[in-house]
Amino acid sequence: MSRQPQYLWLADQLREPILNGELTPGTRLPSRTRLARAYRVSEQISRTALRLLVTEGLVEARPGSGYYVRTVPEIYRLSRTDATSGSGLGRLSRELISTEQELCSAPLSSRLRLRDGEPVYLTTSRGFSANRPVTLHRSWEPAVLTAGTLRTPFDAAETGPLERLGAAGFPVDRVVEEVGVRALRDSEAALLDSAPGVTVLVVERTHYSGDRPVETSDLIGSAEQCRLLYKLSLARPRPRR
Incomplete structure (x- = not known):
């Protein structure tokens, strides 16, 4: 040896x-x-x-x-199996920053299966612990789904996307997540009170109604502090006779 x-x-x-x-x-x-x-x-x-x-x-x-x-940083476990399939902030408190309309462009257009230039609603919020931002959450949904109704993010800012979209005739029946890591971007760093370039964990979650993507989001948090908690239910094997 x-x-x-x-x-x-x-x-x-x-x-x-x-x-x-x-x-x-x-x-x-x-x-x-x-x-x-x-x-x-x-x-x-x-x-x-x-x-x-x-x-x-x-x-x-x-x-x-x-x-x-070094002081060991506090770990935040973010549940990805919450009952409402929302942002899954766990014990973090949510602060809504803004809701605005913008024009879709790549790669977002691919995630929502839209053409570049189609309008989408962007909602930005943060997860806080002890007055310190821990996560950044950005979600986009096609404006065509709820425009002209009282179900847009502007009209129902405190209502979750599943409830709003379901009431608008687009019940969510499938969720797809993709998890990765990348460097924190300048536009995100200020919102997280962090430095550009640090490694962050990114969860891309897309909600579907049938085969149609009706909302997609990015959950961004420190790769050092954030953990994703998944609880999976497995079918019990049938007893042998």
């Missing part, structure tokens, strides 16, 4: 006291030089070990100051 690389061994020595709470968040770690002397390794080894812990999210590097044990 090959010997474990020294930087991995050193990272293990530092990781264990961090995970068991012996080194609490905010604790300053020894410098690369002090680690090298204490563990009888080269400074290159200690530097690589510290960078590994930074990559794992356990340690943060503060320029000109050193390495510190």
Whole structure:
């Protein structure tokens, strides 16, 4: 069996006291030089070990100051099997930002099977915890479905899309989700009080009435803090006779 690389061994020595709470968040770690002397390794080894812990999210590097044990971020579990098939914000509080009409363009036109330039309703909201934005939710629906009725997002801002669309004659009977990660965009960063380019989790959810997509949305949240919770019911096997 090959010997474990020294930087991995050193990272293990530092990781264990961090995970068991012996080194609490905010604790300053020894410098690369002090680690090298204490563990009888080269400074290159200690530097690589510290960078590994930074990559794992356990340690943060503060320029000109050193390495510190990082505060573990709170995890938010977002249910994707809620009874109404809504945005699934869990215990987050919802803040409606705006509802507006815009013209459809790619790739949204493909998701809603519309031609570029057709009008859609865009509703933007955020999920909050302790006055801090955690998620951004944007949903689009073809304006042709409810225009001229009292079932548009403008007329029923506090009513969920399933209830509104069902009342307009488009009952939702199927939901499709696609989950991925990407970099946070400039227009989204300000709404999430974050920096452009950080990695975010994106859930693209589309509601269908029959074969027709009647609403699609993006749920965006920090990949580090947000978890998606799925509960799937399976048919019980029939007992053998």
